[in-house]
Amino acid sequence: MSLNAKSVQKDFPRAGKNSNVFTAVHPIDFNLQPGKIIEITGRSGSGKSTLLNMLSGILKPTSGQVLLDGTDLYTLDDNELSRLRNKNIGLIPQGHTALLGLSILENVMLPAILYSSSPAPRDRAMELLTQVRLEEMANEKPNELSGGELRRMAVARALLMSSQYILADEPTAGLDEENILSVMNLLRKTADNGSAVLLVTHEQEAARFADEILTMDGGRFI
Amino acid sequence: MLTLKNLPVKNLNSYPGRTIAMLIFAGLMSAAVFGGMLIIRGLRQGLESVQSRLGADILVTPEDADNDFDAQTFLIQAEPGYFYMDASKLDQIRAVEGVETASPQMFLASATSSCCSAKLQIIAFDPDTDFTIQPWIRETFHGAQKLGKMDVIVGANVTVYDDHILRLYNNDCRVIGQFAPTGYSLDNAVYTDFETIKVLITSSFDTKLNKYQPFNTEDVISSVLVRVKNGYDAGDVANKIKNSVSGLNTTATKSMVSKIADSLSSISTSVHVFTIVILFVGALMTILIFLMMINERTREFASLRAMGASRNILSYIVIGEAVFINLLGGLIGIIASAVVIIGFSGVIREKLGIGFTPPSPRHIIIPAFFGIVVALLAAVAACLAAVKRVNRLDVSLVLKEGE
Ligand SMILES: Nc1ncnc2c1ncn2[C@@H]1O[C@H](COP(=O)(O)OP(=O)(O)O)[C@@H](O)[C@H]1O
Numbered sequence: 001m002s003l004n005a006k007s008v009q010k011d012f013p014r015a016g017k018n019s020n021v022f023t024a025v026h027p028i029d030f031n032l033q034p035g036k037i038i039e040i041t042g043r044s045g046s047g048k049s050t051l052l053n054m055l056s057g058i059l060k061p062t063s064g065q066v067l068l069d070g071t072d073l074y075t076l077d078d079n080e081l082s083r084l085r086n087k088n089i090g091l092i093p094q095g096h097t098a099l100l101g102l103s104i105l106e107n108v109m110l111p112a113i114l115y116s117s118s119p120a121p122r123d124r125a126m127e128l129l130t131q132v133r134l135e136e137m138a139n140e141k142p143n144e145l146s147g148g149e150l151r152r153m154a155v156a157r158a159l160l161m162s163s164q165y166i167l168a169d170e171p172t173a174g175l176d177e178e179n180i181l182s183v184m185n186l187l188r189k190t191a192d193n194g195s196a197v198l199l200v201t202h203e204q205e206a207a208r209f210a211d212e213i214l215t216m217d218g219g220r221f222i
Numbered sequence: 223m224l225t226l227k228n229l230p231v232k233n234l235n236s237y238p239g240r241t242i243a244m245l246i247f248a249g250l251m252s253a254a255v256f257g258g259m260l261i262i263r264g265l266r267q268g269l270e271s272v273q274s275r276l277g278a279d280i281l282v283t284p285e286d287a288d289n290d291f292d293a294q295t296f297l298i299q300a301e302p303g304y305f306y307m308d309a310s311k312l313d314q315i316r317a318v319e320g321v322e323t324a325s326p327q328m329f330l331a332s333a334t335s336s337c338c339s340a341k342l343q344i345i346a347f348d349p350d351t352d353f354t355i356q357p358w359i360r361e362t363f364h365g366a367q368k369l370g371k372m373d374v375i376v377g378a379n380v381t382v383y384d385d386h387i388l389r390l391y392n393n394d395c396r397v398i399g400q401f402a403p404t405g406y407s408l409d410n411a412v413y414t415d416f417e418t419i420k421v422l423i424t425s426s427f428d429t430k431l432n433k434y435q436p437f438n439t440e441d442v443i444s445s446v447l448v449r450v451k452n453g454y455d456a457g458d459v460a461n462k463i464k465n466s467v468s469g470l471n472t473t474a475t476k477s478m479v480s481k482i483a484d485s486l487s488s489i490s491t492s493v494h495v496f497t498i499v500i501l502f503v504g505a506l507m508t509i510l511i512f513l514m515m516i517n518e519r520t521r522e523f524a525s526l527r528a529m530g531a532s533r534n535i536l537s538y539i540v541i542g543e544a545v546f547i548n549l550l551g552g553l554i555g556i557i558a559s560a561v562v563i564i565g566f567s568g569v570i571r572e573k574l575g576i577g578f579t580p581p582s583p584r585h586i587i588i589p590a591f592f593g594i595v596v597a598l599l600a601a602v603a604a605c606l607a608a609v610k611r612v613n614r615l616d617v618s619l620v621l622k623e624g625e
Pocket residue numbers: 012013024042043044045046047048049050051618619622
């Protein structure tokens with residue numbers, strides 16, 4: 001069981017200057033380990049999200065490979081990759097990710113119904129909502145929630161499938177002290193249960209929950 | 223319950239404005255196709271039945287009946303009328319060159335008074351010579367129906383109660399059958415034979431409700447229906463009748479019907495143009511509104527991708543939303559237009575000035591099918607662009623942008 005990045009690199013075309021590229025992530029080797037939280041910090045624009053997105057299967061590296069149990073994610077076709085990601089990778093992207101037509105509870109249950117016709121796991125979803133302290137909001141629509149509450153909803157959703165890999169991009173952004181603690185505790189518990197967690201954060205407090213801390217700058221680990 | 227199947231419908235909850243706008247356009251499209259087909263069909267059917275019902279080439283009426291008979295409006299005007307001429311005219315008409323068959327009819331109108339069930343046009347035919355009403359009876363009742371004394375057959379618009387008795391000038395007439403609708407004034411009439419109408423006319427004198435002075439019913443007729451011989455022109459024969467027999471008016475029935483046919487073809491042209499405009503505007507708006515809605519939701523679709531939804535699932539959601547809206551809108555359009563057309567067929571007939579037969583349930587199915595198909599085609603067109611759009615999403619970039 002492993003998720004490895006093998007010299008992944010990402011270039012973006014530089015706006016304005018034609019035919020010139022900007023390397024957001026220089027070739028990096030990187031492994032996630034079961035039971036561990038690996039934290040990546042670094043200045044804004046240092047390439048943290050780019051690396052995390054490549055690992056999660058939604059951003060194809062310019063070169064290098066991302067291997068899940070030995071399979072290069074980016075050689076799979078869309079159906080195979082999507083199913084694999086749905087089952088194995090819990091992704092907490094940056095920003096808001098709610099579907100406005102669904103309740104908070106339904107939003108959390110969403111990953112479970114994409115490929116399965118068995119009833120949505122209501123109990124599991126409620127349990128996670130309780131752990132991120134949103135149980136009262138379960139039947140509200142996303143429009144009625146604050147940004148911080150929607151971040152916590154995204155955390156609950158990413159943990160729903162009990163995936164082997166949890167990739168969290170600033171999951172505590174915009175949260176108050178108390179909620180940062182409950183989210184970090186939840187991620188810690190998830191790692192203790194055997195998942196491999198990648199945590200991208202600015203939060204100083206996160207450090208004491210992490211097993212290993214890496215810092216990025218200019219697209220490299222330093 | 224949350225399932226992938228009902229996800230498209232749940233998604234639409236959060237976009238009520240756009241959803242309703244799309245429903246309206248889908249409804250307009252299906253209503254235009256469905257309603258247009260029904261109206262044209264109803265008009266054609268009316269024309270066909272009136273053509274076969276008239277069955278004669280020339281209609282001869284007394285000259286002094288002008289106030290009671292107008293060939294232009296006879297077929298669409300519901301107001302009953304009656305007039306008489308000397309029965310001897312019949313033989314004179316038969317003697318005119320080119321006349322093959324001439325059959326007399328007698329008219330009477332019942333009154334709005336306690337003596338009668340309702341104010342109705344009564345038309346009597348001569349069973350020995352009639353060639354218009356009896357074929358109609360044979361066709362409707364498959365030959366089995368025979369008019370006995372005081373028996374009548376009624377048009378489609380005549381109300382008949384359970385006892386099958388129609389009271390006409392204090393006579394109980396037995397209703398032995400009812401014709402299918404033609405959409406024309408023929409539907410408002412009561413049909414019987416000479417023997418019965420003579421009794422009714424005599425009773426109308428007894429009740430003093432006839433506008434004429436009492437006369438011997440054996441001596442009069444109201445009109446004569448003429449069929450011309452092969453090789454003769456109906457117009458020419460009509461002129462000959464007019465010139466050789468005094469006190470008559472003649473109308474070539476072809477000219478009555480051809481006026482109707484003319485207005486029918488101009489109405490159906492308008493209906494077609496109108497339908498095409500609605501379809502064009504409706505399809506365009508459906509595509510635009512749907513694309514706008516999908517565009518506004520790129521972040522939702524990117525989020526679905528982030529949790530592992532494949533492109534196929536995204537396509538399913540997009541198609542499901544469009545198909546659901548347009549199926550529902552199409553159904554609403556069809557129901558609304560069916561209610562309007564059936565409920566207001568009288569008004570439609572009046573406004574169009576030609577006969578219109580409201581459709582039977584059996585005839586609703588095919589236009590309804592086409593109405594739904596048109597709404598669905600618009601959904602498919604909207605999906606073609608929208609599916610492309612969601613499948614080309616740069617998930618990582620979209621999720622970054624929304625911050
Ligand atoms: N889709 C993209 N197109 C162009 N440039 C991008 C894109 N995504 C990220 N970048 C650039 O790559 C660099 C790293 O971005 P990112 O990984 O989001 O940084 P971080 O998450 O560490 O703040 C930034 O300079 C950013 O502007």
